[in-house]
Amino acid sequence: MANRILQALLALTILALALAPLWAGRADLRLLMEVLAYLALAQMWNLLAGYTGLISVGQQAWVGLGGYLFFALTILGGVPVFAAFPLAALLTAVLAVPTGWVAFRLQGAYFAIGTWVIAEVYRLVAAQVGALGGGSGISLPVAVAKSIAETRMGREYVMYYIAFALAVIAVAGVWLILRSRWGLALTAIRDSEVAAESVGVNTMRSKFLIYVITAGLTGLTGAFLFFQKLRITPDAAFSVNDWTAFVIFIVVIGGIGTIEGPIIGTILFFALREVAADWGTWYLMGLGALAIAVMLIDKRGLWGAIHARWGLSILPVSRNLPD
Amino acid sequence: MTVLLELKGVNKSFGALRVAQDVTFDLPEGQALGVIGPNGAGKSTLFNLIGGALPPSSGQIAFDGHDVTRTPASARCRAGVARSFQIPHPFVGMSVFENLLVASSFGESGHTDPEAAAAHILDITGLRHRANRHAGSLTLLERKRLELSRALATGPKLLLLDEIAGGLTEGECHDLVATIKDVQSTGVSIIWIEHIVHALMAVVDRLIVIDFGRIVADGDPATVMAQPEVQEIYMGISVEDAA
Ligand SMILES: Nc1ncnc2c1ncn2[C@@H]1O[C@H](COP(=O)(O)OP(=O)(O)O)[C@@H](O)[C@H]1O
Numbered sequence: 065m066a067n068r069i070l071q072a073l074l075a076l077t078i079l080a081l082a083l084a085p086l087w088a089g090r091a092d093l094r095l096l097m098e099v100l101a102y103l104a105l106a107q108m109w110n111l112l113a114g115y116t117g118l119i120s121v122g123q124q125a126w127v128g129l130g131g132y133l134f135f136a137l138t139i140l141g142g143v144p145v146f147a148a149f150p151l152a153a154l155l156t157a158v159l160a161v162p163t164g165w166v167a168f169r170l171q172g173a174y175f176a177i178g179t180w181v182i183a184e185v186y187r188l189v190a191a192q193v194g195a196l197g198g199g200s201g202i203s204l205p206v207a208v209a210k211s212i213a214e215t216r217m218g219r220e221y222v223m224y225y226i227a228f229a230l231a232v233i234a235v236a237g238v239w240l241i242l243r244s245r246w247g248l249a250l251t252a253i254r255d256s257e258v259a260a261e262s263v264g265v266n267t268m269r270s271k272f273l274i275y276v277i278t279a280g281l282t283g284l285t286g287a288f289l290f291f292q293k294l295r296i297t298p299d300a301a302f303s304v305n306d307w308t309a310f311v312i313f314i315v316v317i318g319g320i321g322t323i324e325g326p327i328i329g330t331i332l333f334f335a336l337r338e339v340a341a342d343w344g345t346w347y348l349m350g351l352g353a354l355a356i357a358v359m360l361i362d363k364r365g366l367w368g369a370i371h372a373r374w375g376l377s378i379l380p381v382s383r384n385l386p387d
Numbered sequence: 388m389t390v391l392l393e394l395k396g397v398n399k400s401f402g403a404l405r406v407a408q409d410v411t412f413d414l415p416e417g418q419a420l421g422v423i424g425p426n427g428a429g430k431s432t433l434f435n436l437i438g439g440a441l442p443p444s445s446g447q448i449a450f451d452g453h454d455v456t457r458t459p460a461s462a463r464c465r466a467g468v469a470r471s472f473q474i475p476h477p478f479v480g481m482s483v484f485e486n487l488l489v490a491s492s493f494g495e496s497g498h499t500d501p502e503a504a505a506a507h508i509l510d511i512t513g514l515r516h517r518a519n520r521h522a523g524s525l526t527l528l529e530r531k532r533l534e535l536s537r538a539l540a541t542g543p544k545l546l547l548l549d550e551i552a553g554g555l556t557e558g559e560c561h562d563l564v565a566t567i568k569d570v571q572s573t574g575v576s577i578i579w580i581e582h583i584v585h586a587l588m589a590v591v592d593r594l595i596v597i598d599f600g601r602i603v604a605d606g607d608p609a610t611v612m613a614q615p616e617v618q619e620i621y622m623g624i625s626v627e628d629a630a
């Protein structure tokens with residue numbers, strides 16, 4: 065019953081979001097775009113860290129690469145915007161293959177640090193590319209922006225629906241994966257890697273595939289984020305704070321290893337930001353303190369605790385044995 | 388007699404600690420082999436080596452006619468090696484049924500209907516009434532039974548059981564013995580590490596004793612138990628349980 069109510073609430077939220085251009089002002093739309101992009105980033109980090117146990121603190125590598133590849137494709141390659149998005153995602157995933165090959169030699173904390181170092185290397189490389197403005201970055205030519213819509217408001221609408229599609233792809237994609245046979249394996253890896261391996265799950269292959277897929281979708285989100293900003297610089301594109309720290313915060317407070325956790329976490333994160341944005345540094349310290357408190361009190365996060373106590377599930381992925 | 392599993396000169400060290408020393412034996416197809424030895428002797432390590440959770444420092448392991456010394460655990464499982472863990476490793480966030488479903492979906496191929504296979508195993512091991520419960524909510528004894536069930540759900544040719552009888556009542560122990568005998572009668576080979584010697588003796592065709600990583604006795608169970616050096620190593624438990 066409670067599940068049904070929550071599901072109805074989710075359906076209503078999706079409907080409201082689908083119709084947002086009808087009721088939201090320009091500033092609200094901008095905020096919603098950011099919320100939806102963060103939801104996509106959080107779902108990807110959660111799929112990676114929450115299910116395969118690969119704690120990456122280098123997600124900014126994929127956001128930055130996606131953004132830079134998108135700018136390179138549209139500015140230097142003359143590729144149309146809507147072709148540049150999937151291409152940037154695909155190329156980011158392709159780059160994740162050799163990157164993963166290096167990162168997977170490292171275990172645990174070394175893997176985490178390794179991903180960060182790799183992201184730094186990508187940032188330094190991006191700053192060397194003169195054709196894309198080097199260290200000071202580059203703006204997207206007006207012609208490229210105008211190619212999606214003539215008017216300013218038209219562009220806002222198109223961008224909004226790109227963000228909406230991104231979030232839907234991320235949430236629905238994760239849900240479909242988790243409900244599949246492969247999802248069974250990923251959930252098993254989440255709970256015990258050694259046991260999953262012992263019942264025939266090729267954990268290495270699953271982890272690598274998830275690493276590459278999440279890199280691609282994170283790259284797609286990066287392409288969108290910098291298309292929306294119309295400007296990219298190495299520091300903004302490869303920011304560990306914006307694209308990894310906040311995302312980890314969202315997933316940890318919301319509930320790692322659940323599909324609902326990142327949704328709850330994203331809502332909470334932006335609610336807090338709206339309230340406390342003026343607090344400056346105190347706000348960031350508060351976020352950190354809250355994340356640590358969650359880990360100490362109940363490391364399953366808000367949704368994890370709710371799910372454990374009341375058995376609630378908005379997007380169920382479990383399979384029952386019928387009587 | 389076909390040999391299913393073959394260990395040749397297998398050694399394993401953790402730093403200076405040698406937990407497997409020149410371990411060599413064959414397991415004929417269909418045999419139930421018991422393994423005993425003091426705590427810390429290297430019994431569970433032997434399972435890690437056979438199951439592929441740990442690579443040996445040297446030596447060879449062959450299964451079903453193929454060298455598997457460097458084969459990852461998941462591939463060995465798909466070839467037909469299944470194991471239970473002495474300290475249970477349930478998939479705590481999944482139901483009991485789903486725990487088995489992972490095994491029947493990814494274990495040794497051939498389960499065209501993983502759901503039916505999982506349900507069938509739950510009937511055999513008596514966990515059906517817990518099927519839709521969270522594995523994280525099981526008692527230790529139920530978790531041990533889940534270990535056995537999940538291993539069986541992979542559809543193994545060789546079943547490795549690591550101390551699953553501890554803590555059971557007399558009646559439960561009797562049921563467990565019957566279950567394992569049934570499994571063996573379907574052609575599955577078994578290696579069973581167990582401190583509850585009377586349960587072990589009711590099942591196995593052969594007994595190996597391990598001490599300090601070495602096989603110190605190997606043969607007919609009654610003959611092995613009667614050896615003075617085994618009595619010495621095993622005094623406490625054998626006197627109490629073999630009675
Ligand atoms: N992964 C490991 N790393 C280091 N030492 C280990 C490891 N696994 C087991 N050991 C040590 O090896 C010895 C044998 O352990 P084990 O095989 O579990 O013994 P048994 O199952 O016979 O009680 C013990 O001293 C144990 O502490």
Ligand SMILES: [Mg+2]
Pocket residue numbers: 430431432473549
């Ligand atoms: Mg042991």
